[in-house]
Amino acid sequence: MIKSKIKFLVFAFVFSIAISCGQQKRYITYQVKQGESMRDIANRLDVRTKDLLRLNPDVGRRPDANTTIIIPNPKFKGATTSNNNVEESVTEEEVTPVEETNSTEEVVENENTEQPKDTIQVVRITYEYVTHTVQPKETVYGITKKYEISKDELLKLNPEYPTLKDNLLSIGQVLKVKATETKTFVSLEEDLKNHVTHEVQPKETVYSITRFYNITKEDLILLNPDHPNIADDYIDVGEILRIRTIENKLETDNKKFYEDIIDMDEEETIDIAFLLPFKADEYTNTNAKDVFKENVLANMVTDFYMGAEIALDSIKAQGISFNAKIYDTGNRDEKVSELLDNDALEDADVIIGPFYSDKVEEVAKGARVPVIFPHYSKNQGKFSSSKIIKTEADTETHTNFLVSYLKDSYNGENIFIVGDETDDSNKQISTLVSGLKRHDSILEIHVLKPENGYIKKERFTDKMPEGSHNWIIITSIDNVVVADALNSMVVLPEGVTAQVYAVEKGAAYDKMDNNKLARINFSYVANNYTDENAEETKAFNRKFKDRNKTIPSDYAVKGFDITYDILMRLASGKKLSDTFDEGVSIRLENKFDYDKKLFGSVSNKGLFIVKYNKDLSLQRLK
Incomplete structure (x- = not known):
């Protein structure tokens, strides 16, 4: 004990x-x-x-x-x-x-008079816990009897271990078994210094704040009992809210929340041009159903534009004046050069497109305005023009984002990195190892690669001590390597647990059963994350279905998010690039955290870490 x-x-x-x-x-x-x-x-x-x-x-x-x-x-x-x-x-x-x-x-006391922070007192309730380290052959029942507590009390003391409900324990697991409460009084001023805080801005909501900081509404209510209206989703501009204690501060807490402000002159209009390869000329005599049947590009482009249309409607409803021109750039954006030669894009304030990476530099060179590249390409690392804005993060950013999360979360885990001999995998392994070892407590990392074409399970389990919790980080996209690593984690020695992470969730994971991914706590770095319960998401889905008689795809949401975000930033009356310094925006399911460099294109570092839950729902970890 x-x-x-x-x-x-x-x-x-x-x-x-x-x-x-x-x-x-x-x-x-x-x-x-x-x-x-x-x-x-x-x-x-x-x-x-x-x-x-x-x-x-x-x-x-x-x-x-x-x-x-x-x-x-x-x-x-x-x-x-x-x-x-x-x-x-x-x-x-x-x-x-x-x-x-x-x-x-x-x-x-007068409710209408603001008191100085140093005259307001805060009751600080501190809990000191007695803990128990789980030993071999111990049971939940035995522990509750030993400390004369009920199973419900044990669950309440240890919400981070929901498997206690199913009587599951891990050797070495540290459980809280008794709490002693102490109350002290401190000034509000001192209390706020001990917390990460957020000052409520115009248009912010309880949902937008909890989403930005990745905390629950219940967390916000618990930390801010002086703001009881949070429970009713009501907050006032200027209120100072506690987000988490300083001890639990995250690297991302230093980010600013981009504030949507409309500051345009009445006669001012935003001109936006879309360069999309609809290839309408090729499909003149083709049945519409045949156009979209098994045609990935046609579906991507059309869905993107249908999402953008709804964004334009939302922008118009807010009184923002714009002119939108849509250009069909043909097969592989072959008409881009013609559009530039004819000065068709001369009046544009911003250009969304083209879709093909080999045409992006040409547009950036011929246009005098920002060029938004609307999806990921493995060639986007070659973009050099400062006018180009990449809306999806590259692999290196994914890797560094995972490193940051794991360093913040590390608590003595045994770490494995699974890769192959490809250049991309080796580069990720190097970034992961060097980044993780900057943590003072991470001294050893096991790197496993295939031998004779596969990875034996024993190469993992032989290095997993009894009672250990293990992280398995996969950098390979090879189907066999991914399957070997995942299958090896399904059944582990008694008392050994594992969580699997992927730098990216590629096609290899689509071949795996989702129940298996949930069983091994599969987590991955993602470009987007959808909260299906959010009112904004529900409203978009309804509007999209009413207009298009189908549910929106990821590309439809991407079309909405990119278009809405760019136009809202331009509606501030500032240069688009200047708004990137003013904070991170999160739209329906995409995060825009743009990173300007002195030279080269602008990158988006907005990412999430997502985990499969046992019920196959997805949970945002970061």
């Missing part, structure tokens, strides 16, 4: 009702009587129920009889109560008071 100070902080505001004093204590404890609610007690004290709840963030509105709570001292100078019966059950010695002052000035 190990006793460790694993601290979990919950906060609530305590407003100073009066600051005149002798030696009386401002706050005392009170024992709740049978049938009393927090409202009943607040009414007798002549204070607001929500202030009483803020003093007692771990107590609900209907506490059990004999629960000890903190209340304002009815005897304290300046405090008012309408009934002295509450004094019968109070004990002054049991509570730490707010620091007293000798000032005789009385400051009465």
